[in-house]
Amino acid sequence: MPCIEVEELTHLYYPGTPLEMVALRDIELTVYDGEFIALAGSAGSGKSTLVQHFNGLLLPTAGCVKVLGRAISDKQHRQQLWRQVGLVFQFPERQIFSSTVFEDIAFGPRNLGWDSTTVSKLVKDTVALVGLPEEILAADPRTLSGGMLRRVAICGVLAMRPQILIMDEPGAGLEHATRQLILANIKEIQARQGMTVILITHHLEDAAVFAERVAVLHQGVLLSIGPTREVLSQTELLHRAGLKAPFAVELAQQLSQAGIYLPSLPLSLADAAQLLQQMLQTNRVRPGGTP
Amino acid sequence: MMNNISMGQYLPAGSPVHRLDPRSKLICTALVVPAVLITFNPLGLTLVSLWTLLVVLLSGIKPGVYWQSLKPLWVLLLISFVLQVFFTPGNVLLTVGFIKISREGLLLSGWLLWRISVLLLAASVLTFTTTPLQLTMALEWLLSPLRRLRIPVQELAMMINLALRFVPTLFDEARMLLLAQRSRGADFNSGSIKERVSRLTPFMVPLLTNIFSRAEELALAMEIRCYQVGAARSRLHVMRFRVADYAALSLNTAILAAVITAKAL
Numbered sequence: 167m168p169c170i171e172v173e174e175l176t177h178l179y180y181p182g183t184p185l186e187m188v189a190l191r192d193i194e195l196t197v198y199d200g201e202f203i204a205l206a207g208s209a210g211s212g213k214s215t216l217v218q219h220f221n222g223l224l225l226p227t228a229g230c231v232k233v234l235g236r237a238i239s240d241k242q243h244r245q246q247l248w249r250q251v252g253l254v255f256q257f258p259e260r261q262i263f264s265s266t267v268f269e270d271i272a273f274g275p276r277n278l279g280w281d282s283t284t285v286s287k288l289v290k291d292t293v294a295l296v297g298l299p300e301e302i303l304a305a306d307p308r309t310l311s312g313g314m315l316r317r318v319a320i321c322g323v324l325a326m327r328p329q330i331l332i333m334d335e336p337g338a339g340l341e342h343a344t345r346q347l348i349l350a351n352i353k354e355i356q357a358r359q360g361m362t363v364i365l366i367t368h369h370l371e372d373a374a375v376f377a378e379r380v381a382v383l384h385q386g387v388l389l390s391i392g393p394t395r396e397v398l399s400q401t402e403l404l405h406r407a408g409l410k411a412p413f414a415v416e417l418a419q420q421l422s423q424a425g426i427y428l429p430s431l432p433l434s435l436a437d438a439a440q441l442l443q444q445m446l447q448t449n450r451v452r453p454g455g456t457p
Numbered sequence: 458m459m460n461n462i463s464m465g466q467y468l469p470a471g472s473p474v475h476r477l478d479p480r481s482k483l484i485c486t487a488l489v490v491p492a493v494l495i496t497f498n499p500l501g502l503t504l505v506s507l508w509t510l511l512v513v514l515l516s517g518i519k520p521g522v523y524w525q526s527l528k529p530l531w532v533l534l535l536i537s538f539v540l541q542v543f544f545t546p547g548n549v550l551l552t553v554g555f556i557k558i559s560r561e562g563l564l565l566s567g568w569l570l571w572r573i574s575v576l577l578l579a580a581s582v583l584t585f586t587t588t589p590l591q592l593t594m595a596l597e598w599l600l601s602p603l604r605r606l607r608i609p610v611q612e613l614a615m616m617i618n619l620a621l622r623f624v625p626t627l628f629d630e631a632r633m634l635l636l637a638q639r640s641r642g643a644d645f646n647s648g649s650i651k652e653r654v655s656r657l658t659p660f661m662v663p664l665l666t667n668i669f670s671r672a673e674e675l676a677l678a679m680e681i682r683c684y685q686v687g688a689a690r691s692r693l694h695v696m697r698f699r700v701a702d703y704a705a706l707s708l709n710t711a712i713l714a715a716v717i718t719a720k721a722l
Contacts, residue, residue: 183522184468223636253640260630261637263662273659277642322641 169330169362170197170220175229177215177386189215190386193229197330202356202363204373204394207383208408213366214256216383217332220364221251234329249278252328256335258319259312267293267310267318268303274326292325296351313344320348324355330362337372345369349376374398374412374433382407399431414438466526467588472517473701474582479591480598481702482583488709489579492716493572501716502571508712509578516586523581530577534570541566589621594696612686619675623668630667634660 172195179187190212197203207213218224219231222244234250236243255261264270268289275285290300296317307315320336333352337345349365353376356363367373373380374394381391384407390397398404401411401419414432421428428445432438469475474482492505513523547561584592597614604610638659639645645656 182519183525184470184518185466218636221640223640248640248642251640253637255633255637258637260667261634261659261663263659273643274641277644326641 167199168196169199169234170195170364171230171232172196172216172219173230173232175216175219175226175231177212177219177224178227181227188386193388195381195388195391197362197364200356200360200362201379202353202365202377203379203381204365204367204377205381205383206367206370206373206407206409208368210385211383211407212386213383214334215386217253217334217364217366220330220332221253222247223253249326250329252323252326252331254320254323254331254333254336256338258322258336259307259315262307262315262319262322265306266303267305267307270307270318271303271321271325274322278326288325288327289321292321295324295355296321297347313340316340316344317348320352327359328361330364331356332364332366334366335368336365337367337369345372346375352376368409370398370404370409371412371434374414382409384408395431395433398433466585468518468522468585470517470586472515472586474512474516475586476701477586477705478696478698478702479587479595480696481698481706482587483592483595483599485705485709486579486583488713490576492713493575493579495720496716498716498719501719502568502575504712504715506571506575508708509575509582512582513578516582518585522585523578526581526585527577534573538566538570541569590618593618593621594692594694598696609687611690623672626671627668630671631660631664634664634667 175193177190205213222238231238238244262270271289272285377394380394380397382389404411418428428441496502542562545562547559549557551558593614600610
C-alpha cells in the first residue's frame with residue numbers, strides 16, 4: 167500500500183521575483199507502508215523541501231502530493247497530518263524548551279489529547295526504546311551532551327507514535343558510533359511497529375546499512391530511485407549527484423579493476439570483510455600470497 | 458514566510474540603479490523626503506512622483522514586486538485614510554448614518570495617501586537595490602564628520618551591520634521553530650490571549666536561547682580573527698562617485714529646489 171504518492175511535484179521559492187529558485191522539478195515518487203527509504207543528495211538538492219510537503223508544511227507550486235490517501239491541498243487533511251506524520255528537523259535539539267526532559271518529550275503526546283497516565287507511560291517506553299536510562303527524564307536538558315539531546319529531541323517525535331517518521335539528517339554533527347546507534351534504534355522500532363521511515367542523509371554508508379530503497383536527488387531533480395543495492399552500485403551517478411559511494415562499494419570496484427571479483431556487491435565494511443574471507447577460504451589462498 | 462518578499466530585502470538585478478554608488482542613493486532618497494513633505498502644490502508632487510516612478514522603472518525590478526512587498530502596509534494606509542475621511546470636519550458631501558464625509562477630509566487623506574506611497578516607493582527602491590552592507594558603508598561615510606566629535610561612527614556602523622546580518626538568521630530560526638513545534642501539535646492560532654501567550658513558550662524560549670548562543674559564537678569568531686574596536690581598517694570595495702551619480706544627485710537637488718521655489722513664490 168502506498169502511503170505517500172508524489173506526482174509531478176514542482177516547488178518554486180519566491181515565484182515571480184528575481185529571487186525565484188526551482189527547489190524541486192517534476193518529482194515522481196511513491197513511498198510504501200512500512201518501508202525504510204533514504205533520500206540522498208548533497209546540500210541544496212531539495213531533500214528538505216521535498217519532505218516538508220509530506221506533513222503539509224509546504225504546498226506544491228505544481229503537481230500533487232497525496233499522503234495517507236488524501237491530497238495535501240485539502241486544508242482539513244493537511245492540518246491534521248501532524249498526528250500521523252512525525253518530522254524530525256535538522257538539529258532537533260534546538261527546539262527543546264522545557265526544564266526537564268520529561269516535559270519536552272510529553273509535549274507532542276499531550277497535544278494529541280492523550281491522558282496523563284498514557285502520556286507518562288509512552289514517554290518512559292520511548293526513552294527505553296532509544297536506549298536512554300529512565301533517570302534522564304528528570305534531568306535538565308541543558309546538562310546533557312549533544313548526542314543525548316539529539317536522542318531526547320527524536321523521542322519527542324517518536325512518543326507521538328507516528329505512522330510515518332521523517333528524519334532530516336538525524337546524525338548531522340554527531341560521531342559515527344552515536345549516529346549508528348540512533349539509526350539502529352529507529353530501524354528496530356520500525357521493524358517492531360510497522361512504521362514507515364524516511365531518512366534524509368548525505369551519508370550513503372547509513373543508507374546502505376538501514377534503508378531498503380534509496381532515492382537520489384540532485385539540484386531538485388530525482389536522479390534515481392530503487393533498491394539500495396541497485397542504486398548504490400551506480401557510482402557514476404552518485405558522483406554526479408555530489409555524493410560519495412560507500413567505502414565498501416568503492417573497495418569492490420577497485421578490487422574488480424585489479425582483477426579480483428567479489429561474488430556480490432558489499433554495502434558495508436562487515437559485508438566486504440565476510441565476502442573476502444569466503445573467497446580466501448574457497449580459493450584456499452593465504453593473505454599476502456598470489457591467487 | 459518563505460514565499461513573500463519582505464520590505465527591505467535586497468534583490469539583485471544589475472540595473473543602472475543597482476550600479477549607483479550607495480552614498481548617492483542614500484542622499485537622493487534623503488532629498489526626496491523633504492521634497493515630498495514640503496510641497497502643497499499638485500504639480501510639485503506629480504513631478505516628484507514621476508521622478509520616483511522613473512527610478513522604479515529603471516531599477517530592473519518588476520513593479521509587481523513593489524506592489525507585493527508593500528501589500529501589508531496598504532491595510533494600515535487604508536485604515537488611516539478611512540479614519541481621516543470620516544473624522545475631518547468641513548463641507549459635508551455625503552452622510553451615511555452618523556458618518557459624515559467632507560470635501561476637506563477626502564482631499565486631506567488623499568494627499569496623505571499619495572505622499573506616503575511616494576515615500577514608501579522611494580525607500581523600497583533604496584533597499585531593493587542596495588545591500589545592507591553598502592547601506593551601512595554609505596551611512597558610515599555620511600556620518601564620518603562626527604568622528605571629530607569623538608562619536609565612534611565606525612563602531613556604530615559595525616553594530617548596525619551586525620544587527621542587519623541577524624535579521625535573516627532570526628527569520629530562519631523562527632521559521633524552523635514554528636514549523637517544528639507545529640508538527641508536534643503546538644497551536645499558536647486559537648484560544649484566549651492569555652492562553653496564546655502561554656502557548657508561545659515552546660517557541661520563544663528556544664528562539665531566545667538559540668539567538669543568544671549564535672551571538673556568542675559570532676563574537677567569538679570575530680575575536681579569533683582579531684577584531685578590535687577602533688582599529689584602522691581598509692576596504693575591499695572602495696566606493697567611487699561616477700557620472701551617473703553626479704547626474705542623479707544634481708537632478709534630485711534640482712527637483713527639491715524647484716519644489717522649494719514653487720512654495721516660496
